Amino acid sequence: MFKDLEPQKITLSEWSEQFRQIEDAIISKYTYYDNNKWGAYLQPPASFMVYGARELRRLKFDNSFAALRLWGFVFNESERLFRAHQSKKKIIATMGDLGIVPIIVLAFPNCIPFYPECIWWTPFFNESTVLLDKASELGAPEAACFARAVLAAYFKKAYFPKPDRIFASTGATCDDFSSIMQSVEHLGYDIIWLEVPQRRDSVKHTQSEPSVKTTDGYEYPKRYEEYLVKEYERVWAEMAKLTGVDEKKFLRQSIKKANRLRRVVTSIKTMSAEADIAPFPALELMTIEFGNLYGYADIDEWLDILEAVKETITKRVKNNKGVLSKDAVPIAWISPSPDPYLLNYVEDMGLRVVETEYVINQALVEIDEGLDHFRALARSFMQASLIGSTAQRISSINKAMRTGKIEGILITNMLGGSHCAMETKLMERLLQDKPVLAIDVPAPFGITEQVKTRLQAFAEVLHERRK
């Protein structure tokens, strides 16, 4: 059995060297969909580099066996979706709502939800403009968010199979995403649109209406929730029509599973943030956080991987070991970076990510199992930072700053006409008395010395403030 070495971040070549120690029996033990023929996923980063993931040469990865499982599984997702389709599972694209519709889909037998827009990472992992160029050719504005890669992916049919159903959100979601999905519809795909409401604050704007207060302290008009419940019932009806199954008891199980996933991830995040020494790298932690959306197309195996990660982190915290130096300065990261390299680089500069606002907080909170299922899902979604005010979005960051949990804030900003681009200035204004750096994430190959220098200077300032 492979024994974890002293925790550290290692290169692709170093992982290959470690991988040589792993026995064949171990490699064949880890599979998705329990399929021994094509489901083995325990491969080192070099395997994925051979198939075109060029940025892996520049990245550093956690050296634990759990991290090897994590990366092998995540990088295998495209193949996994095709294999699912070949095995007659139903492939359901759940887009834009980030975290709720997959829970409904998972209540139906042999149905695999996934988020096609997560392909926005692919141009960066591949150091390639193939998808972005094709998206522009197909009419997506060049200034739109990198999620436009999804338009090219739908066109090419080489990154995921043609979905059996596509649910896409509109309304208080990312504007760029909605317009890109209109272009996808023009390619001939049938899209079932789902409208998500904006969360207006009851106290300020709609006092006369019955309202709902969430555990996070949000208060909003109850009719929003009623509306979402109807939308989710519509999703359910579509899925029932597709599968011929209509058993609500399975939704209860699906919610339980989602909660289990959310609890494990919360525990991983909390342990990582509170440890004296960072026990796990930011890139892996971001990947873990995004797994909450749908479990990377095999939620059971993903849960198993997360339990292994949790065990690794627990051990490291207990032994006071980690992957960064003890004096790394804790920061918050707002908006996820599509370029994974930035997460590596920030750590190389002596910073440590302990708080995140990746616009997916609705996928992190536990769903109330005591409520009617659809209402519970709606209430969970209504906590989304994506649909509220900027002040609400940064409230947890402000709190972390006040309590000294973080000493600086990094915002990664994407081109486009939506939250990422338009909200950055507002956030900077609201955080003006705090050390904030906002950088634009450049297109693949675009991280210049200038970008690096800005990050380096930000890190130096934060270190200097400690003196």
Place this chain on the structure above:
Amino acid sequence: MNEGNSKREILTPRERFGLLVIDEKPDRCNIIPLITSHAAHIARIPLSKYYTDGKAMAQAQIIALEEYRHDAINLFSEVGIIAEAMGSIFEYPENDLPLLKTPFLTQSSLSDIKLPNPQNAKRLPVYLEAIDYAYNAIGDKIPILAYVPAPFTTGMMLSDPNQFLIQTIKQPKLITEIMEISLQAAIEFCYHIINAGGLPVLVDPLASSSVVSPKTYEKFALPYEQRLIDFLHRYDLDIILHICGDTEPILDLFPMTGADLISVDRVDLSLVLEKLSDKIRIVGNFNTSKIAFSSPAEIRQQVGEMLKIGKESPKGYIAATGCEIPITTPVENVKAFIESAKENAWYWD
């Protein structure tokens, strides 16, 4: 280049190859004729520069790719590279491929063989440099294939070939020992190829039935092809095994190698499909004499016929030549091959 067809192309070669290896039909068949040293001819560089300078090899391959628009970079010169790194001596004629001058085992004993380090042993680093250059330049769009001699072929290049064949009968234990160290050397080379971003393609021309009997193949070549492929399967890579010449007598043995794709040469493609296509993907097999000496019109017509058969292969098919395209093959002939393949290769409407 036939613009009409190129406009229909939806996928990059990288995407097309990616679908093939997960059992999905791409927009059209992958078209990967074995354009190896012929690339030096296209790039107008001396052959000796091509096989001793990794950057030159990669650049020549990229120039050939721009000329022909096929679907992969094919990094290869000849099958002696591992044997040379293990001690066999080769000559480098300026305008010809390396020639085996002194096989190591004709001068020294097996115990003197050292396992080569691919990063600095003879021309192995040339290949690694070529992979690195090509991968950086176009690796996001094009698969980088690096051809690796399988242990049996390397073993024969370490020995006097006639003696080697006699020893398979008279001294099988010695041959087994040669095979073992050749296998280790191949594994080490493949390991470095993978870390550089290349996909190893195994070539075992001296194991063909044109050279050895099926019995010898089964006893001395197949087990080592199998073990090398097992090693590569640890990385979940899909492996092409290429054996040129006549392989009809050993077709039934190919599934035992574990190869994911089998590349054949002088054997009837219909027969290959009949025997293997439900178990393994097929690569091949346009006659290389014909590509060198036929007219473009004849090539077009015959490639069309080949595609009609090949693309019916249920597990997948790569349109290729049966062996390397001869170095001085006229450009028009190779273009005729690729244009005709592109006209006939479509799966998607």
